[in-house]
Amino acid sequence: MARALNFNPGPAALPLAALERAAREFVEYAGTGMSIMEHSHRGKAYEAVHNEAIALVRELLGVGDNFHVLLLQGGATGQFAMVPLNLLHPGKSADYTLTGSWAKGAFKHAKALGTVRAAANVEADGKFVRMPRQDELSLDPNAAYVHLTSNETIAGTQWHAFPDTGAVPLVADMSSDIMWRPTDLGRFGVIYAGAQKNLGPSGVTLVIVRKDLVESGRTDIPPIWQYRTHAEANSLSNTPPTFAIYMLRNVLAWLKEQGGLVAAEKRNREKAALLYAAIDARPDLYHCPVDKASRSVMNVVFTLPTPELEAEFLEGAKQRNMVGLKGHRSVGGMRASIYNAMPIEGVDALIAFMKEFQRRHG
Numbered sequence: 001m002a003r004a005l006n007f008n009p010g011p012a013a014l015p016l017a018a019l020e021r022a023a024r025e026f027v028e029y030a031g032t033g034m035s036i037m038e039h040s041h042r043g044k045a046y047e048a049v050h051n052e053a054i055a056l057v058r059e060l061l062g063v064g065d066n067f068h069v070l071l072l073q074g075g076a077t078g079q080f081a082m083v084p085l086n087l088l089h090p091g092k093s094a095d096y097t098l099t100g101s102w103a104k105g106a107f108k109h110a111k112a113l114g115t116v117r118a119a120a121n122v123e124a125d126g127k128f129v130r131m132p133r134q135d136e137l138s139l140d141p142n143a144a145y146v147h148l149t150s151n152e153t154i155a156g157t158q159w160h161a162f163p164d165t166g167a168v169p170l171v172a173d174m175s176s177d178i179m180w181r182p183t184d185l186g187r188f189g190v191i192y193a194g195a196q197k198n199l200g201p202s203g204v205t206l207v208i209v210r211k212d213l214v215e216s217g218r219t220d221i222p223p224i225w226q227y228r229t230h231a232e233a234n235s236l237s238n239t240p241p242t243f244a245i246y247m248l249r250n251v252l253a254w255l256k257e258q259g260g261l262v263a264a265e266k267r268n269r270e271k272a273a274l275l276y277a278a279i280d281a282r283p284d285l286y287h288c289p290v291d292k293a294s295r296s297v298m299n300v301v302f303t304l305p306t307p308e309l310e311a312e313f314l315e316g317a318k319q320r321n322m323v324g325l326k327g328h329r330s331v332g333g334m335r336a337s338i339y340n341a342m343p344i345e346g347v348d349a350l351i352a353f354m355k356e357f358q359r360r361h362g
């Protein structure tokens, strides 16, 4: 059976090379007599994988010595809580930019724990079609941090330039666009991402957190929720998701082989440009509701004129072995998620089908 062209939003397509490497090593890892899953997380075999995964994150993103790289559990949603648990001291307030479902999720979690402000809210008629402009932000200069969602996976919107928050650290949920391009980490206090889009399978959450914020983090919360616990133990305080981290290692090794983030950006921009051009070329049939300046390079959303045409489109795509194109139930339409692992040939195939669909519908 041929592998599908997988446009799933996450868990999402993984690089074939990373899967094949896992298949080769699945039953017996590197001559050790057992699979990596069966190794102790305190043994040498696993430890090497664990440290290689962290080293690859550091190398690919150019993470400086002033940051810890943590591999945690609980998903990005867990970080919605862990960020304020650690950084939002009593008496302080945090700023949140409300840009879509995920940003609202982060805001809601923080609100349950402390004082938060909406520094911007771009919701209009129940929809999110753009990211805020700098001049729309109402920033508290004394905020503990400013939270943003770099890419709204459902709305298909993305911050293309990060806002200036002065001395206040940025905290970013980069779940759906981490490592899509080189990123200057200078203004960030925390970056977190569930792995299951650009980094690997679900089950591991990457957290890159500035050392001074770990040190000054709250100590009056359970140790398991303190960043310092994981930083001090190199993310081995309790049993980590060893197989998910092994897969993350495979994915990042592949990404490095492909030329790292500079090459990834070039491929990603090319894929997105081709797909948006195909959508814009036929405004009678395809429509992208997102403002041009905020269009996501990772999640390309578009609609067709009627639910019937959308159903026909999805069915036709399925017959051509393309899956995962249905938009999120909250917004409808289509969504093509084209993360790092989606080859340009996959986007070409989708565009070829879009053109064929056009011909069929005049």
Ligand code: PMP
Pocket: 010, 074, 075, 076, 077, 078, 102, 149, 151, 152, 153, 154, 173, 174, 175, 176, 194, 195
């Ligand atoms: N933030 C963003 C931007 C996401 O896309 C998602 C998942 N799709 C989440 C947070 C939630 O992640 P998790 O399921 O890992 O908790």
